[in-house]
Amino acid sequence: MGYIKGEERTQSILFPESIDDYISEENSVRVIEEYVEQLDMKQLEFKKVLCSSTGRPPYNPRDLLKLYLYGYLNRVRSSRRLEQEAARNIEVIWLLKKLKPDFKTIADFRKDNKKALKLVFREFSKLCDQWDLFGKELVAIDGSKFRACNSKRNNYSTKKLERNIKHIDEKIEKYMQELEDGDLVEASDRKPTAQEIEKRIQELKSRKQKYETYQKQLIQSEKNEISTTDPDARLMCNNNNNVDVSYNVQTTVDAKHKLIADFKVTQKPNDLGELDNMALRAKKLFGGKDFEALADKGYYKASDLKKCVENGITPYVTKQIYSNGTGDKDFYTDKFQYDKDKKIYICPAGKELYYYRNRTRKDKGIIGPEYRNYEACKNCECKTRCTKSKKGRTICRHVDQDFLDTIDLAVELNMEKYKQRQMIVEHPFGTIKRSWGAYYFLTKRKASVSAEISLSFLAYNLKRVMNILGIKELIRRLQEKRQPVLA
Template identity: 75%
Template structure:
């Protein structure tokens, strides 16, 4: 019995096959084609949405958007690889109707339509909302670090610049001494002549001037660091304790079908100060008055939590646990009990810590209170386990601690609901970064990066919608929408 054999490559057909025959009816590429064809590119403010009357004809932005959306759905983000796919991939050949744009045209489309790409993402969110794919009751908010197009070598802080300049000064002094003294090197080594040494000194001085210019820039802009390749990126620590020049991408994911409702790219290395902003944006996107929000302890900030509560948003955020310096968990801050009536703290050893002073800042005034009992600490047998301070242990109480206690109790009593956070939002980041390889950005500057990540989130939402509703159902809904639009136009 023989093997299964293909057809003869030289065989000719009486009636040539259609490319459309190679694309099955439930292929996602048909959804991309139908969805993008219904977009109003002029309303979305895409470049070249209106054909120019003079000059060389340009590609329709709809076709290039289809190409990018297909690429991001299939782990292909590079413009050169997309160019290659247009010549070999039958799905792309079908999608673009045999057009073959070059990589520069493909790359320029993403560069020239940064804001428009974000608008397309929002438009698809509204479309999913119309299909009742959002629950609009419970959302999870989290951030992830995505590596920027800027190496650590091209990122400078004040301390790093000082080290470089000090090293250059020492190196210049060494070369100058060689010129003055005329050190004799070993016979086996070639001795650099005076001209070569002068050239090296000049190179070092030029590099020193460059670093000093970076220092001046940091002082004038009051910045902590400077990235030379991508000025908006910052040095950040990711979950694996690796340090990279990155962006912090904030995302809001709805709990019903794990669809991304909103996102934001920030240059901050931490999540503090983003909870109220993202929650209020989600409230606006959904058009609801009440909303429940899940977030990890990186968002635990009294000001943000109060703003959420004032806007009828219920936050579930676990509190931060602060160590005591010795690493003994029995003497962490959360082991000290507060007595509201007597206005004091009781330590794990049973000692009482009394109010001593207000903690004040110029910008905010009183931000908290300090409690201590140094006399009792001196005679305490657990002092070495409790603190490294010679005076004794001091406890800080936030000015809004009573409010924070209600948030802590609220989160504690809704533990089962809070456990849903990882299942809701971590899958999104895992799919995009690990599954689709988008753990680094190809573009530079914050606006371009926002346009790039919007394509990733748009592709993710499209993939989720296909999984939930099925390709045929989405195609039917899109075609019904097109028919209704044509009927209204007539």
């Protein structure tokens, strides 16, 4: 029995086959085609929507948007790789009707339409809202670090600059001493000439001047670091305790279908202070409807939690547990019990801690009252486990601790609901960063990065809706929406 054989490549076909025959009715490219065609490109503020009467005609922004959506859905984000796909991928050939834009045209489209790409994401979110795909009852908020287009080597802090300048000064001094002595000891047989040493000194001085310029920029900007490739990127620590130059992308994910409702790119290395901002943005997106919000302990901030409650948002955020100096978990701050009637703290050893004074900070005022009992700590057998202080242990009760206690109690009573947080909010990050490999940015500056992540999140939501509704149903709904435009 022979093998299954293909057709001869040189054989002529009397009636040419249609490209459309190669694309099945349930191919995702048909969804991309229908979705982009029903968009109002002028309202979304895309460049080159209106063609000039003179000069070379541009590519239709619809075609380039289709190309990018296809690329982000299929792990192809590079403009050069998209150029290759336009020439060899039958799906892209069908989608672009055999157009073959070059990589520069493709890259410029993303660069020139930063705001428009973000608006496209918002537009699709509105569609999902119209189709009742957002539950608007429970959301999860979280941030994730995406590596920036800037290496750690090209990121400088004040300490790093001081260290580099000191090292250069030592090298210059060493070379100057060698020039004076005229006795050069090198590992190699050939000794460098005076001209070569002078050249090395000039290179070191030039590098030192560059570092000193960075120091001046840091002082003038009042920042603690500077990135030379992408000035908006910052050095951040990720969940694996690795430090890299990154952006912190905040997302709000609706629990009903794990669709991304909103996002924001920040330069902050942590999530503190973002809960109220993201929750209020979601409330506006949901038409002012009250809902519940889940977030991890990185968002545990009294002022943010109070603002959420004041605006009808019920937050479930686990509390921060602060360790003591010894690291003994039995004597962590949460192990000290507060007696509201007596207004005292009772330590794990059963000793009573009394009010001493209010702890204050210049920028925040009163933080909260301090409690201590040095006399009891002096002869306590557990002192070495409790604190490293010679005098004894001091506990500070936050000025809003009564309110925080109500939040903590609500989390305990709704722990089963809170456990859904990871399943809701980590789903998009896992898909985009792990499955699609988009854990780093290709573009520079915050505005460009926001446009790039818009495409990733739009592709994710589009893929989710395909799985939820089915491709045929999604195409039908898009065609219905498109009909009034064509009329």
